[in-house]
Amino acid sequence: MRMSDGVEWALHVASLLAVVPPEKGMTAAKLAEFHGVPGAYLAKHLQALTRAGVFEAVPGRGGGYRLARPAADVTVLEVVEAVEGRTRAFECSEIRQRGPAGGGPKSDYRGVCGIARVMYDAEAAYREELRKVTIADLLGSFLRSASPGAQVRAATWMQKEMSS
Amino acid sequence: MRMSDGVEWALHVASLLAVVPPEKGMTAAKLAEFHGVPGAYLAKHLQALTRAGVFEAVPGRGGGYRLARPAADVTVLEVVEAVEGRTRAFECSEIRQRGPAGGGPKSDYRGVCGIARVMYDAEAAYREELRKVTIADLLGSFLRSASPGAQVRAATWMQKEMSS
DNA sequence: GGATTGCGGATGTTGGATATCCGGATATAG
DNA sequence: CTATATCCGGATATCCAACATCCGCAATCC
Numbered sequence: 001m002r003m004s005d006g007v008e009w010a011l012h013v014a015s016l017l018a019v020v021p022p023e024k025g026m027t028a029a030k031l032a033e034f035h036g037v038p039g040a041y042l043a044k045h046l047q048a049l050t051r052a053g054v055f056e057a058v059p060g061r062g063g064g065y066r067l068a069r070p071a072a073d074v075t076v077l078e079v080v081e082a083v084e085g086r087t088r089a090f091e092c093s094e095i096r097q098r099g100p101a102g103g104g105p106k107s108d109y110r111g112v113c114g115i116a117r118v119m120y121d122a123e124a125a126y127r128e129e130l131r132k133v134t135i136a137d138l139l140g141s142f143l144r145s146a147s148p149g150a151q152v153r154a155a156t157w158m159q160k161e162m163s164s
Numbered sequence: 165m166r167m168s169d170g171v172e173w174a175l176h177v178a179s180l181l182a183v184v185p186p187e188k189g190m191t192a193a194k195l196a197e198f199h200g201v202p203g204a205y206l207a208k209h210l211q212a213l214t215r216a217g218v219f220e221a222v223p224g225r226g227g228g229y230r231l232a233r234p235a236a237d238v239t240v241l242e243v244v245e246a247v248e249g250r251t252r253a254f255e256c257s258e259i260r261q262r263g264p265a266g267g268g269p270k271s272d273y274r275g276v277c278g279i280a281r282v283m284y285d286a287e288a289a290y291r292e293e294l295r296k297v298t299i300a301d302l303l304g305s306f307l308r309s310a311s312p313g314a315q316v317r318a319a320t321w322m323q324k325e326m327s328s
Numbered sequence: 329g330g331a332t333t334g335c336g337g338a339t340g341t342t343g344g345a346t347a348t349c350c351g352g353a354t355a356t357a358g
Numbered sequence: 359c360t361a362t363a364t365c366c367g368g369a370t371a372t373c374c375a376a377c378a379t380c381c382g383c384a385a386t387c388c
Contacts (some may be wrong), residue, residue: 005257006346012260028365029364030365033265034263043366058365059364060364060365084306090167091166093172100198101219102317105313108311109173112303117305122293125289138192147271149272150265158262202377205377207334207335224331224386226386227334289352
């Protein structure tokens with residue numbers, strides 16, 4: 001069970017956009033360059049995040065991407081679901097209806113299978129954890145824990161690349 | 165992010181083994197037939213569960229699989245991890261060290277990335293939920309919620325197939 | 329010794345994730 | 359109005375892990 005790399009990219013991008021002046025935004029190419037990831041593929045995820053209402057895209061010259069809402073109002077869960085989709089990791093295939101002991105009338109299997117119930121509950125707990133954290137929290141964590149050197153390098157790059 | 169079907173199979177198998185007399189066990193072929201799943205592939209998962217100490221395998225004529233411990237002492241988490249492995253769904257690729265703002269001295273990136281921290285915590289919550297539930301609980305859930313018809317069909321099949 | 333069963337390696341198959349490209353639409357600058 | 363920069367979405371190619379099967383070997387019981 002492996003999560004798409006796009007989730008990691010998207011969370012880093014969202015954290016970065018939280019410190020970009022909203023009226024300027026940042027192009028997909030710049031975002032990819034800053035994080036050292038393939039631009040063409042990152043663009044796909046950015047489009048998905050835009051469709052999900054997490055980012056806003058500004059077309060045309062001088063355009064780019066920006067957060068659709070204040071960073072404190074965007075949860076990590078939203079970003080994860082926008083990239084990964086909202087399908088469940090565990091999918092019940094109704095094994096209980098198969099085999100020699102299955103095959104009874106449909107009414108025999110009305111409620112959710114007990115095994116599926118447990119797995120669904122665990123996934124709900126997972127999502128609940130991600131719902132508690134916002135992009136603003138991620139940014140705060142970075143500002144608190146990142147070394148001064150790294151913060152200066154990031155600020156310098158943005159100064160230089162976003163002057164126009 | 166999709167979980168292997170083997171997890172669902174394994175949980176159903178474990179629940180079934182919880183009601184099989186331990187001194188008899190059940191062969192891989194019978195377990196596959198009962199659940200209507202491909203036998204050769206189920207066998208692979210059974211072997212993994214045996215290596216993980218969840219099941220016990222009895223070779224030779226009259227052999228088969230049985231629970232290695234009482235059903236109340238086996239957690240759902242153990243079964244899931246035996247089949248899925250213990251790798252994390254989210255793997256941090258240290259994006260923060262890439263790109264123009266990365267590349268500083270290694271000491272700049274000592275602690276865990278804040279984004280990875282959040283994802284790891286969510287996975288911990290997920291596993292914690294699965295650790296709370298035992299195979300005995302799954303069996304209890306089945307006995308409480310399954311229709312009488314389905315329970316009779318299962319008992320009848322086992323009576324017939326395990327007479328030897 | 330023969331039959332049954334689990335064990336594990338080798339192998340083939342398939343589906344999804346990864347990655348790229350290109351034509352079209354849109355908005356801004358001059 | 360034209361040129362440029364940018365996002366959008368479909369089509370495509372590639373790659374890898376999950377899925378699935380098979381076969382020879384080892385262990386056990388009758």
